[in-house]
Amino acid sequence: MGVLSAILTLTLLAGVFGLLLGYAAVRFRVEGDPIVEQIDALLPQTQCGQCGYAGCRPYAEAIAAGEAEINRCPPGGEAGMIALADLLGRDPVPLEDEEAAAKPKSVAYIREAECIGCTLCIQACPVDAILGAAKQMHSIIADECTGCELCLPPCPVECIDMVPIRETPETWRWPYPDRKPWLQEAGDA
């Protein structure tokens, strides 16, 4: 009798909770994968494709699906990789392309005298940061440029340069205070 009632109670409970969960799954259904949003929020949105995907969002989707490593985003740098590792509970991995990550942040600049107005760069720009029309000189809106370099290959006259962004007193950062080697040892141990 005791066993029977226990089995009955548990079955009943399981049934009730199953129904509850089933209802919740339908009622509070989340459209899309929230983890993709979170990963996408950590990516630098340069849309440069250096990760091998068509943009930041496809890369985020690939990471979420477990298809891609978290170390393939050079613009995000090590800080970005560590943020992704924290979010996903994965181990940090060295960046795939250290050289690209070490590049200073830049914006594209069109040498306007040489531009022939072919509009190829305008079509390549993922954030519509290039202004111009067919057979008219093109110009880059520096504030909108993400420095993805996607406009460089299509340019038939190679009139686009990448210009490093200059530091101003407003964007300047205090340097990390000097440390003595032995202090580093003592502190970080």
Place this chain on the structure above:
Amino acid sequence: MPEYPKPAWDFHGGLHIDDHKSESLATPLREAGIPTSLTLPLQQHIGQAAEPVVQVGDEVLKGQLIARASDYVSANLHAPTSGRVVEIAERPIAHPSGLSAQCIVLESDGQDRWGELPEPIENYREADPADLRERLRWAGIVGLGGAVFPTSVKTNTTGRVIDTLILNAAECEPYITCDDRLMRDHPGDVIDGALILQHIVSAGQVLIGIEQNKPEAIAALQAEIDARGLNEMRLVVVPTKYPSGGEKQLIYLLTGIEVPSRGLPLEVGILCQNVATTAAIADAVLRGRPLISRIVTLTGEGVTQPGNLRVAIGTSIRDLVNEMGGYTAQAQRLIMGGPMMGFALGSDELPVVKGSNCFIAASREEIPDPVSASPCIRCGECVKVCPAQLLPQQLYWFARSRDFDKTQDHHLFDCIECGCCAYVCPAHIPLVQYYRFAKTEIWASERERAKADHARRRHEFHEARLKRLEEERQARLRKKKEVLRKKPASGGDPKKAAIDAAMKRVAAKKAAQRPPEQSQGPEQAPEQEKEA
């Protein structure tokens, strides 16, 4: 030193340090000469840089607007003397980075001719506070205590009730005496400005917080208050303790009210302004003059005659030093600001800006080279002296390991960078440097995040646009295909259709003429169409 009644409240921590004020107070206030060349940075305030309204080659008069506030949080800039604009270009400015910024370079004509000025508002009590604030905005007045926040913005109470206006006359940092000098020599201006401010924000009472190491300034202000019979204005003498001039610290000292973490004094019904700012306000309202000069302390063992000068904004520090008899042999380093919160300058060919209150040409004994830091021994001295009641040691660990989220959890942004913790640290750890490092890193990452979000929106818009264009193209193609498909049904050749239509019309006419054969025409037409 006379004894004053102790205020009811005392803020946590703080330091009693040698004030070194007497050196620069031995001589009266001097008027500095107008140099031949003035360099005026467009950004001398918090907010957006001003926009030049003059061009290279323009002749300008003293007090003429040369750069206009470009945003709500921004400030106007006026010509400190008459002359010619010779350049608008990047010049090195007094900034810890040693970087350059856009400046207007003015060549003085030596005549110091005033331009047209707005009418003085003598009867300010009758004036609309909004008009008075507009006057402050025109005059380019910013907080002269060092924070350089536009005063017209700070006095916008956004509908909140201000019951207390506090005048910050504490001047707690060692060496600096420009406010002391101002109060001794021009107490009337300070009080006038305070009354104007009181009218603008309609504050019930005015408290002037001053450290007790300034007996002459206290006497001068008290005499002015008594002479005018101001009942709602009270001078509160506070003990000499650094940093009693910190805004939140002074508010607590005077009223016992704590300003919330990361909050503004406005939220607790208080407005705090520096005395030099109120004097500038009096100048702007009662005399219609813009902020084109300020009192600067030049002191330290490295300068021949330490003292205070009224200097035109844009004068180079070197001109200032020459005015005070030049450097002595002991001069080793140049500091802008005080020894606690100031920063070292790499050159003296930098302009005085609205926020420059003091320059110290220090000897090696006064400001020694930094001693190399040793490991933290967790003594907790820093916690004892922190006037913001933070945990400097924790902040240090987190800033050092670049764990910026944790630094923010420990209220890094409530740190006023007063330097008390670093001053008492027996391990000589440059604590404030770590906090400044962490703060600027956090700001940089916030900027990057904002830029990334912006880029994401633009990219999404770009994608949506491409999709829309593609859909439109598809729709056009579909339409064309449909038209092509329909055409054979309607007779294929448009010429033939036109002929058919004409034939129909003729048949109809004939039918009308011959009523008995009426039905022939209309029946014929559909048949023809079917055949086609």
